[in-house]
Every structure is written in C-alpha cells, then in structure tokens.
Amino acid sequence: MTTGKPHDRVDGRAKVTGQARYAGEFSAPDLVHGVVVTTAIARGKIVRIDAAEALALPGVLQVFTHENAPRLAWRDRSWRDMVAPGGSPLRPLHDAEIQFSGQPVALVVAESFELARHAAGLVVVVVEAAPHQTRLAEVEAEAHEPARGKKGYTPPPKPRGRADEALAAAPVRVEATYEHPALHHNPMEPHATTVVVEADGNLTIHDKTQGVGNSRDYVCKVFGLSTDQVRVVTPFVGGGFGSGLRPQYQLFLAVLAARELRRSVRVVLTRQQMFTLGYRPWTRQRVALGAERDGSLRALVHEAVGNTSRFEDYCENVVPWSGVLYECPNTRLEYGVAPLDLYTPIDARAPGAVTGLWALESAIDELADALDLDPLALRLRNYAEEDQDHRRPFSSKALRDCYREGAARFGWHRRSRAPRSMRAGPLQIGWGMATGIWEAQQAPSQAKALLTADGRLHVASASGEIGPGTYTIMSQIAAEQLGLPIAAVRFELGDTALPPAMIQGGSATASSVGSAVLAVCKALQHSLLKLAQTMPDSPFAGRGLDDVVFLDRGLRLRSGTADAVPIAAIMRHAGLGSLAEQATAIPDMARQSRYTSNAHSAVFVEVAVDEALGTVTVKRVVSAVAGGRILNPKTARSQILGGVVWGIGMALEEHSMLDHGLGRFVNHNLGEYHVPVHADVPEIDVLFVEERDDVVNPLGVKGLGEIGIVGVAAAIANAVFHATGRRIRELPITLDKLL
C-alpha cells in the first residue's frame, strides 16, 4: 500500500533547490513590466488622470487608465467567474467610479520593473471624494439575505421548535456578541501574472490562481477570446488560502496590456496591494444558549452579520454548523450581509466555519462556566448523533474519538475547573478547548493517464498545488492502483491543456481529483486485465478486477499461487508501446445526499498569560482530527499544523485595521499586520483518529485543508478565560484587552 503511509513530497527537491517556478517567475524575451496604481479614496470619482510625466520617460510604454482602456464585455455575466458571489464584479479601468480604497485605476508598463515602479509614482490621479461608510455597526440594520449565486453557499436552515421561548424558559442562559475584524490571507507569494504572447498571438498565462480553468474562462469571457487562444499554466502557487479562488485584478491588467502592446507582460502586486484584494469579512455575531441545569441544551440562537461590498454580496456558511454540531430541540439561525465601501471579501481558509465556530465554541465555554461543568463534558452531553436540520445520519462522525484521544494526549483530566486556578511562577496558565467542523465535499473532476511499456505512468489533471501536497498524494494513489513504485509515477497539474478539475478549495482536492485519478487508474487496470486475458494460458481468464491485484509492477490473482505477470509483459504481448485512458469522477449524489458528511476536530490549548504585560503565549496545542482516510500522514499533519498556526494568528495577532476617516486598511504590510512567526508557534501535536467512510467518495477521504483552523480561535479565547477569568469576545486578543 502506498497510500496511508508517510511519504516525502515528490516536489520536495524542486522546492528546496529553488527550481519550483511560480507565476511571476516565468519570462519571455519580449517581457515588459506593469505596475499598478491604486486609488487612495474609498468612494467617489476620478476627475482626471495625468500620466504625461510618466509617459515622457524613455522606456515607459503606456499608462493604461479608464480613459484609454478598450471597451470589453458589457454584461456582468461575462465578468463573473466560477465562484463569484451575486452582484456586479469589479471591472478594473472600466469607468471613473471609485468603489473602494485601493481600487486599481492605472497600469504603468515599462521596459524594466524599476522604471515602471518609478513611473507609477509620477501618475497623478485627481479625484472627487464622496462620503463613505466603513463601520459595520452602522450598517448592521441594512443587513440582508445575500443575493443568490455564490457556489457553495446554503442559506441557514429553517428554525426548529421555538428557540426564543425556550431560551426565555431555560433555567440557565448565556448570551453574548462576538466579533472579529477583517483578515487578509497574505500568502507569502504576492499575486502575480505573467502573460506570454506566443508567435501566433495566442496567450500563455502564468497566473497565481487556485483554478487555472477559472482564470482561463474569465479571460476568454472578458476579452472575447476562445479557449484555444488562451492557456493558463501554473505548476506552483505560493500559498492561496482562498485568495486565489477568484481571478484577481492583476490578471485582467496583464492581459489587457499584453493585448494592447502585443508584448509579454508581467504584473506583480506589492505586499501593500495584497491588502486591496478580498479578505475574511468582518463579522459580528450573537449567540444565545439556554440549558437545563444538567447541561442539556434547550435553545440555541445564532445570528451573524458579515460585511460585503456595495457591488457584490459575498456570503459564507457561518451559522449552519450551530444546528448540526449539538443536539438541541429549539434553534434559530440567521445570517445576513451588510455593505461597506470596501472591496468584496473572498473565501479564506474554512470560510464561514472559522467565523461561526469562534462564536459558538466560545458560547459553549461560557455555558460550561455558568453551569460549573467541565467544557468537554458539556459537549459530550449534547453530542449530536444525527443531522437534525436535515433529518439524516452522518456518513461517519468520529468526533467522540477526537474528544477522547485529544483529551488523553493533552492531559485534560488534570485541569482544575475554576478560572485563575493554574499558575506557573508569575504566569497565569489556562487550558481551553473547542470543536471544529468542516463539510466533506466532492466536485466533478477529470484525469488522464498514460502508461508506457517501460513501466512509467504519467497522470494529469488541471488541478493545483497551493501547498497541500497534491503532486504527492495523486502520485501515491496512482502508484498504489497500478502496483508501481511512486518514483515511476509523474503527476502533472496546473495547466488548462489538461483534463479539467475542480478549483482547489474547500478541502475538496483529495476527494475530487483523487477520485478522478482513482477512476483513470481503474480504467487502466481494466484494460490491462483485458489484455492479460488474451495471453496464452492466461491465469486471468474469466476473472474480474475484484479477483486480481496490481503489485510490484505486475498483475496477479488475489488468491491462488499463480505467478504474477509483469505489466511490461502484458503490453509487449499486446504489441503496445503505451496505453492511454481518460476518466471523469462525479459524486454519487443519489447516495451522498442521504447523508451529512463532515470532518471534525477537537483542539486543546494551553496558554500562559503575563498579567503585568497583558501578553498571551500559546504553550502547546493538541489537535485531534477525524478526517476520514489519511492518504499521507506526513503531508496531512502539515495541513493541520498550518491550520492551527492560522488559528493562533486569528486569536492573538491578525487584524486588518480600518481607518474610518480614510476608509482604508492602514496596516497594509507584514510589519504591522502580524502573522504568526516562528517564536509564536509552540509544539503542535496532531493526531488523526480512525474514521472509515465509504459514502463521501470512493477514497473515503474528507479533506484536511480547512479543518485544522476551525475552533482554534475559540479554544485559545477559552484558555485565556481559564487563565485570567476574563472573557474576550472581540478578536484579536491583544494586550490592551487584557490590561
């Protein structure tokens, strides 16, 4: 078995030697450089753009603005990408209207990067500002149901029972408002696009994207090109976390310039400009819980309002988790979006769940404190055995094992219940925990495979590699199916010339693309078996795929003593130099829709708080995950580590700060927007509990990119409460809030 075992990344060597090439690192002999000019006001109109000084510099080729950009597609539909929310997408350089601070208003193109950057500083943008609104509390009343259209968004389920009455009647109640600010993804690789104009005029585009197909289709629709004129090739992405789900404006600008100038163009955003892209929305939530004195939940109300822009209704699944995670007869879940004069948010790692669980799992901890119950015991008392909102079973749910094994590893039973009861020298120690949940999804994907007589297998699908280990696990799946060493397999991705795959997001690559790889390998198995049956005295006559195994580069009967027949011999006998297959894996909806399928986690955290300074240090974390079958424990652990690190950032550090006077994110750099650094991250203990699931997809995997972060912020806030007796309901928990 190749899957299920730890395996080094097959692209590891490329990554440690600097050979892995990212979007902004492709070149062409005729390459020129574009630098973006953004606006400084949040709302208003461009009165005039004066680019004369920039254009006067030798080597500056053009300054593109709304005044000289060509008229392109006029319907919103053409600008809407595969995962766009409802509304009218941004059309860069379309007209004089300014909709948010940081909106791109010009692209300066020059022979060198330095010259383009210098010239960009010479472009004068004269604007007429209009009043703007960037305060969420002031538009909360305008919150509305999001416009339809965003893929993956499900409106909250209908209320069950009578939550408000049950809440009023409950002997024990907690109710509070939780808030977190806008948060920017900040992948280490800035967004970048290199457009290479080929000799025949076709475009080869290297774009930082989580879906090459999405970028290709967007370019085709917006510029009126056919899919054979545009190829998007992105073998490596330097982190996405959702920021690359939608085509970003540098793609549009680079293509525009390349077409107008008939030159290859590269546009790389600055770190500052990374804060002009989407973000996890600023969200305020109210959670009210009512319980019996024994802890049984009687009522659960969860209301959330997240911000969106004025031109699109970004939305995410914030509250549905609250209806599914705990057994409760009376629930009311509500969600709305409220428009601000900011750019549209975009999915960020575990979108919605991160937000909802931060509030829900804080509230559960508050309830445990009100009841004087152990927080883990309270969760077990209300453990849901079925999905009450959809009245259907879980396809699998090993959350109880996460609680048990995680608690044992952490030593949870040694926790003293009362807040402020644990100390280490001058420091207050706090132990907190929370639950995580994320949906297991599968989307249609395709793969092709070519097996050559020398025993090498080439498998390909237009998926992506943003860091989860796609190259590696796909190679493992293929190697296992055909009994080949992993070194004999080459997996190729990130190219629209390959069979289409779902966008890399939502933790669904392993399930979706993995299933396609499985399917194409099964097709090869089938062909090989057929060929083997034509060999003289074939031991496989009359046998099906269930009767045989592929092992050690050969085919043999599952039972019996017959010798294995090498794949090479089968192909030689058939006179074949190679064997090609293509396959599509589509989810078995008839079966899957009878179940609810989620990944779960239990996360346990120890913090130390220095009350004199207000500083919080995370001392250790145990994350116990039920994520179905684990294909590669090594890369799987890394995904969870990454999620936990994101959770630490969200809880204690990250904050895209708005200056409401300017209507702008002002800490737009990595010195002031704090992401966790080495010194912020302790030992993180990841454990995967056994979980079998033959419903979710043929591989039984649930995806791991999101689950690691969900619940972490609440676990840390709960630990801070345990350490200090202070409940912080507004993230991040910075020292000013503890002093």
Next chain:
Amino acid sequence: MLPVMGDETCAITLKVNGATLRLQVAPWTTLLDLLRERLGLTGTKKGCDHGQCGACTVLVDGVRINSCLSLAVMRDGASVTTVEGLAEGEALHPLQQAFIDHDAFQCGYCTPGQLCSAVGLLAEGHASTDDQIRELMSGNLCRCGAYPNIVAAIGQAMRPRRSA
C-alpha cells in the same frame, strides 16, 4: 522631473554561487531584483520588498541578509549564495535534505529564504535549543505554518554539530 536612473549603470563584480560575474547594474536595482530578473535566479523570493518577511534571504559573504533591502551596487566584490547554490551538484545540503525529511514546507515560497536563513543561523552558532532557533528564525515568515517542521529540520541539521 526626477532624474531617471535606469540609463546610468555602474560596473560591479559579484560572485554568485561560485561564479564570478561582471555586471553593469542600475543603481536603483536591488540585489533581489538583480538575482531574479537579470540573473534568472528566481529561487530567491520576493514576499514584501520591505525587509518584513525574509523570503528574499540570501547569504552575502556567509552572512544572511534580506536581499530586498540591499542595492546591488552596495555589494560590489561580495560573494552571494542563493538557494540554487546550496547543493553540491546532485547532493543536497544537509538542511535541504532535513527540510524534505521533516516536511518543512508546503507551498514552498518561503522555503529558499528559510533555508538560507538557517544556513546563516548555523554559521552564527548562537542557537542550541529549539526556542533559540524559533527566536533567531523569526524574521522568516511562513504563511503555510510549517514552523514546527522547520524547527525540527534545523534541529536535525544542527545535531551532528551538537554532538561534536
């Protein structure tokens, strides 16, 4: 109008990964952009261009620096080692191997900087505990959160030195 500096260039000599190069560079070109744009050594990454992320870390005369904060002309005569120069032919540097062994990266974008920084760290000789590694590597951000594995990888590469 500001003078345009792109036209005037200075002659410098740089040793890059062992090869001596005589270059004409514009004074406004950073060492990072020289490596990436002129010399095609895109292994060194740009994450912020402001000295805030460490993605551009290279070794200059054996010392780790942020190459985005250094103009190329300031390094005339220096010897620069980038991630492309760490391995000896096919044989990986022990840190490169340790990064693979410990899965010390995901997307790989911070990795060249982490590696060069770690080489510099080992040469400095100030770190012997994991906490010291964490402290002294904190200028190298990893948004994928591979930190625990990076610390373990550096620990592995440090071990022979410890027992010596």
